[in-house]
Amino acid sequence: MDQVLGSTITTTPPPMARGRWRTVLRAVFRHPRIVVGGALFAVITLLTLLAPWLATHDPMQINPVERLQAPSAAHLLGTDGLGRDVFSRVLYGGRVSLFVGLSSALAASLAGLVLGLVSGYVRAIDNIVMLVMTGLMAIPGILLAIAFTTLSSASVATVVIAITIPEVPRTARLVRSTVLSIREQPYVDAAIVTGTSFPRLLLRHIFPNAAAPLIVQATFICASAIIVEAYLSFLGAGTPPEIPSWGNMIAEARNFLRFAVWILLYPSLLLGVAVLSINLLGDGLRDWLDPRLSGRLTEGR
Amino acid sequence: MLTYIMGRILSSIPVMAVIAVIVFMLLHLTPGDPAAIIAGDQASAADVERIRQALGLNRSLPEQFITWVGQILTGDLGTSIYTGRPVTELIAQRLEPTVSLALLTLVVAVLVAVPIGVIAAWKAGTWVDWALMFVAILFFSIPIFITGYFLVFNFSIQWRLLPVQGYRSFSGGIGPFLSHLVLPAVSLGLVYASLLARMSRTAMLEVLHQDYIRTARAKGLGSGKVLFIHALKNAAVPIITTIGTGLVLLLGGVVVVESVFAIPGVGRLTVDAVLRRDYPIIQGVILLFSFAYVIVNLGIDLSYRLVDPRIRY
């Protein structure tokens, strides 16, 4: 990998890269996915965060007279079936979609961390927790999520919970296997023998080791949560229709696909780019953080 | 070895039991009285009571669970509240399209994705790898229904090559069977193939850096031979594992694809049931899909020996 990328880089060497900067840049250019993914994601996040200042219209304001207008100066990305401004909705919708993605990733990581730690540390309940996780993994996530959202009242929180539950088994397993492998290290064993407290053990040894794979996993959960939110909206079990999200914008726009493609195009595009950037970021982070793989990669060629 | 196989089969029983508990609890953890929710607001107190009786909700929770499990063990998934028909019958009517769609997607996706993953790994770090993985992530990022509409618009409406919707049974001839399944299988397959291709690449990369591969190369064996005979054989186990665990994604996607292409399969049955709060159907389908997943993965687990003779039981 180095070799190839090295050759492209040397043709245009970073001019002022010295010292510390040089190290960072080198690390970054060795993993261009992190750069590209991270930059794209940052841009999108910034756009949605700045929504109140960038938006030209109230994203909820219905204006039937101006419905289905093509992009113009008045409506940068056109209007939708109810005459709402697509540009403003895409910006505000991104907030909801990214919120769903990030909070699902966070919630699944935290739940996985707790379950994985408990399960990896307390042998007595390890079997039971893992059994439940195995069972949960077998249930198709979308089915579980639509069943859950239709039974509870529609809200963003419900959607987040519905998306999070099916993801927990993977994070829990990940944390547990890290805990187990660390427990076998002699120095950890020694630490336990010398009476290191559990919180200390957790902070000093387990957490640093579990963090890397967990972060990678969290990026993938974040990306998939954003898509699943769209699927739930498509199936009529997603974010309530009055709160714009990329998912329910796409779901609503599908009926106008044949004559007002912009309503579908822009939220899809942003959703696509967001998911793509998060996946790239995740892939890059995995290559970077997973010492096994990257070690072999550099060694291999 | 026989004891191992028996052990694996036995060990999947508690997993299925856990699934049954989760599916059972899903109904009972929901806020409010499930009987009243199911009966709807129009229902009289007597209607609610009748449904409560029919669902056995008037008994204690463990008692209900035992009865329910007893029913499942005899192949009885209960009766649909909305149509009044046995859930097994309703699922049976819908099984063929779903199984056909899932299998076709699986086969096509594996045939496309694994070679792509292998090539990407072989060319790791080059523009080929980049392009292939970019496309893989791209297709993974587009919701299935968008791909579906796009394909329908071009292949069916513009070029009039393929039908828009519906399902034709295999017994009615392979031509119509395939022509009705091509677009749904492609829409669904792109997502699944993207996942598989990425996983195959990772698995292959690990193998390619093993010593014996380098030895083989050093010995001057042809690239193709090294790749597809030595390396792929050794990467087979993780790839097959991904195929198995990816089934969950596939079965979830089936629900969406069946709605877009009006395929009368189990997925559509579930979506309709969810909208009507027809709980026995939802329970039945989730149970069936999850058990299918467990059984398939059990089979995959046991088949490792076939692809990798180093594994001994």
Next chain:
Amino acid sequence: MNILTGLTSIRALLGATAVGLCLSVSPTVAQSSSTIKAVMQADLAILDPTFTTATITTDFGYMVYDTLFALDSKGEPKPQMVDRYEKSADLLTWTFTLREGLKWHDGTAVTAADAVASLKRWGAVDSLGKSLMATTEKMDALNDKSFQIILKKPFPLVLEALAKPSAYTPFIYQKAFAETPPSQAKHKVVGSGPFIFVDEEWRPGNRVVFRRNPNYVSRSEPQDGLAGGKVAKVERVEWIAIPDPNTAVAALQNGEIHFLDNPLMDFVPVLEDDPDITVYPVDKLGQTGMIRPNHLQKPFDNPKARQALVKLVKQSDFGAAMGVPKGHFIECYSYLGCNTPLENDTGAEAAKTQDIAEAKKLLAEAGYAGEKIVVMQPTDIAILNSSTQVLIQNLRNAGVNVDAQAMDWGTLVNRRNNKNTPAEGGWHLFITTNFTSNLASPITHSYLQASCDAATSPGWPCDKDLQALTDKFQGALSPEERKTTAAELNKAAYKSVPYASFGQMPILAAYRKELKGVQTSRLPVFFGVSLEK
């Protein structure tokens, strides 16, 4: 093990279907050219047309059952199963004689006793039927073919009632079935109509199959609306469920289906552009949109709050939001419908201009002080969803604290029957549409009934003055009296506001050029329709 039982059931079903086909249908069944494939406006779920007013179940009724009278294309009731009828000079005794040769699908003859039992069943649930039954002294079969209705006092709409086309059509059932209470439970369907329901091929959520009734004896007159001859010209009709509106339109364009009921309004121009497809109005008068407040709950128990609704509405906004194609939308300020004989806009002057400030003032006068107002929003029916969104926006503009609750239409239909406070599962507002033809007479107009009794339509208006005017129509009035009463009624209705109208729009369907003989007949029917290559 459930998979195993599943597989055996599949085999059993396939076997049963094959046997059923071989035994019961003429050999032409295999030819797809004699099968009309249609996508209807909803999936058929309930088979009993006296249990539900769902349009799809009424459509089903017209396939398999028959009616005593039926409306022709001009809206006049004409005999259908009835051969001849006599009314006494005092208009109190009506004698009906059934046509010769009418047979049930099981081969037995249709009798007058069947008709009497069916009318009683219908008379217990339908609003017009209840009025008729309330004025009926007795109703008896005289012999196998004739029956008599003896009235206490003249009832002006006897034939109109027997020909009522929708929202509880008096279909004629077998006596044994007619004596069971209306229910959503599945039952064996034995009709006497031009098509036979093929029960063993019914797949809820997927497909409903009918085959031609070879023993149906049609009237000799040509078909005219729902009246006249009802000749099944194809061997089979299949109703296919395609839940995705995009896919349904694409399937029609690609020739995979022949008929598409109720396409999304936005697709109408696309379909009109397609040379192979014709878009036609299923019903001449179309449908009227209604915002229905709950008259039992604050603030809408106060007429001022309901008048505020009228002031909030700009009908053209609703039309635009629903995507009704230009030229198809009618702004209508007549509670008795537009293009109807009794159309008038008396007392509606103030309603014609939107005035948010005035609405705000009226709401305040009604004692509204920012409480949560529950609006039920059906997300699965496009025109109702978008019009509800416009309503919500208008309410918010007037400072109303709206609690929009998204749900599917089926849930809404259940929930709207809940009379409790919104906190206890009740509601304040919902939007629906109704056939304008039902609105044309105060007697058939169920949303205008304000009788204060518990059985009126959800919303339960209670206004003695308004109801008095409606009741006045029950007496035999001269055409002039009807006109003046209709004007008084419109005025009273705009004062009381049983509901706020948001315009009149067409009910459309589209079909491919291979279909011949499709008529504007109020409901999509498949008798008289043939399929040509």
